[in-house]
Amino acid sequence: MLPGDFQEPRITQRKVLLLGVIGLGGVSGLVVALALGLFVLSAWLGLPLDVFGFNEGPDQPIEFPHTVHVQELGLDCTFCHRTVTKDAAASIPAVGLCMTCHKTVGDGNPEVDKLRGYYESDRPIDWVRVHRVPDHVHFVHEAHIRFFSDKMGGDSETCSICHGDVGGMEKVNQVRSLKMSDCVDCHRNNDAPTDCTTCHY
Amino acid sequence: MVTTQEKKTEEKWGMVIDVDKCIGCQACVVACQSENNIPVNEEEHFNQRRPIQWIRVERYWEGEFPDVKARFIPIMCQHCDNAPCEPVCPVFATYHNSQGLNVQVYNRCIGTRFCANNCPYHVRFFNFWEPSWPESLKNQLNPDVTVRSRGIMEKCTFCIQRIRRTERESGRDGNELKDGDRALNTACVNACPTDTLVFGDFNNPESRVSKLRKKEMDDHHGRGYKMLDELGTSPNVIYLKKVDKEAKESSTH
Ligand code: SF4
Numbered sequence: 001m002l003p004g005d006f007q008e009p010r011i012t013q014r015k016v017l018l019l020g021v022i023g024l025g026g027v028s029g030l031v032v033a034l035a036l037g038l039f040v041l042s043a044w045l046g047l048p049l050d051v052f053g054f055n056e057g058p059d060q061p062i063e064f065p066h067t068v069h070v071q072e073l074g075l076d077c078t079f080c081h082r083t084v085t086k087d088a089a090a091s092i093p094a095v096g097l098c099m100t101c102h103k104t105v106g107d108g109n110p111e112v113d114k115l116r117g118y119y120e121s122d123r124p125i126d127w128v129r130v131h132r133v134p135d136h137v138h139f140v141h142e143a144h145i146r147f148f149s150d151k152m153g154g155d156s157e158t159c160s161i162c163h164g165d166v167g168g169m170e171k172v173n174q175v176r177s178l179k180m181s182d183c184v185d186c187h188r189n190n191d192a193p194t195d196c197t198t199c200h201y
Numbered sequence: 202m203v204t205t206q207e208k209k210t211e212e213k214w215g216m217v218i219d220v221d222k223c224i225g226c227q228a229c230v231v232a233c234q235s236e237n238n239i240p241v242n243e244e245e246h247f248n249q250r251r252p253i254q255w256i257r258v259e260r261y262w263e264g265e266f267p268d269v270k271a272r273f274i275p276i277m278c279q280h281c282d283n284a285p286c287e288p289v290c291p292v293f294a295t296y297h298n299s300q301g302l303n304v305q306v307y308n309r310c311i312g313t314r315f316c317a318n319n320c321p322y323h324v325r326f327f328n329f330w331e332p333s334w335p336e337s338l339k340n341q342l343n344p345d346v347t348v349r350s351r352g353i354m355e356k357c358t359f360c361i362q363r364i365r366r367t368e369r370e371s372g373r374d375g376n377e378l379k380d381g382d383r384a385l386n387t388a389c390v391n392a393c394p395t396d397t398l399v400f401g402d403f404n405n406p407e408s409r410v411s412k413l414r415k416k417e418m419d420d421h422h423g424r425g426y427k428m429l430d431e432l433g434t435s436p437n438v439i440y441l442k443k444v445d446k447e448a449k450e451s452s453t454h
Contacts, residue, residue, distance in 0.1 A: 086373070134308070135347055136307050136308045138345065138347075138362075138365075140369060142369065142373060143369050143372070143373075146372070146373060195298050195299065196304060196306045196309070197298055197302070197304050197306075197361055197365070200306050200307065200308055200347070201304075201345075201346070201361045201362055201365065
């Protein structure tokens with residue numbers, strides 16, 4: 001054989017193994033990159049994609065079912081979220097408010113027992129926040145509810161414009177992106193002010 | 202919010218400052234620092250000429266030793282109608298809104314500091330550091346005011362959070378905005394013990410600031426002047442001259 005002549009490489013078992021490892025690594029890298037891309041894309045959309053339960057709300061310390069309280073018992077949103085029609089914040093009810101009923105209602109339910117535990121040990125429930133706008137946004141519930149209930153009548157329907165049908169949710173999740181474009185679109189459609197200092201100050 | 206739309210005429214917020222009454226107590230400065238979440242300025246910040254004070258009281262000495270007089274003049278953003286800071290902002294983070302306020306939008310600001318360089322009154326402040334407060338003051342932050350992060354320009358807003366809140370509450374309860382309402386007044390105005398600062402709406406002829414402007418901006422008898430008026434910035438803050446009998450006498454002699 002002349003030097004520099006083409007020689008067919010010998011395929012050894014080691015080479016086959018090496019190729020296999022590289023191939024597997026490539027495929028898994030691609031999968032990871034895709035997953036990352038999906039994650040970034042969903043963050044960019046403002047709402048997690050509705051796949052693999054990405055869109056699900058966070059786990060709460062007590063599995064509070066809005067369905068029971070709203071659909072079955074017919075409580076109004078403002079029954080618990082008391083300051084929503086008067087103030088900027090909607091407010092989470094104090095444990096004492098829950099206990100006005102749950103002193104007697106719900107014996108034997110483990111979630112109600114948890115609630116009573118909080119009440120007896122004088123601790124607030126550390127609910128996980130679902131809807132959050134950045135610090136430089138000053139959202140005022142009262143003004144929005146006033147505007148929309150004048151327009152459509154009824155406080156509770158007003159809430160669902162942004163919060164979706166919370167009454168039908170076992171576990172509350174966010175249904176609108178609540179990004180600035182979302183707010184500004186709605187402000188434009190309703191002739192609300194779009195001056196920056198309406199919300200940012 | 203919604204209420205601003207329903208109004209017939211928009212307000213034009215402004216202030217009248219009677220320099221004659223100011224005793225230099227700095228109550229306005231403290232009130233402003235705490236109302237607007239301004240970080241505590243330390244010695245190091247002053248040494249670097251980088252303290253943040255939305256309102257400051259400048260002190261001038263007049264005369265030679267036994268006969269010295271201290272003169273005080275409180276200075277904050279003048280909310281100029283023709284503001285030099287506005288056209289230089291590349292991202293429209295500072296602009297004039299329909300209520301005559303010179304507005305700083307923190308989330309839009311990219312920190313070029315052009316506006317501060319262009320401001321003749323030196324009332325714009327750049328956050329050179331991440332703001333911090335002593336542990337004991339953490340809970341006194343005002344939830345209605347954004348805490349500005351590092352790299353952001355900030356300045357007096359005429360306590361716009363108070364304006365917005367009173368507007369909203371007057372819409373909710375169905376009453377008119379009252380001139381001189383303590384809930385509407387800026388923090389410095391409320392704090393001033395000598396009534397040096399008066400805040401109000403120049404578009405309302407019945408307001409105290411309008412009446413003062415009418416009376417004092419009269420060319421012949423009034424004490425009113427605007428700071429650095431010759432620059433043509435047309436500020437919305439009017440200063441009233443010190444009443445100084447001696448100065449008057451010596452100038453007439
Ligand atoms: S609080 Fe009033 S008197 Fe005191 S320094 Fe400020 S403006 Fe002057």
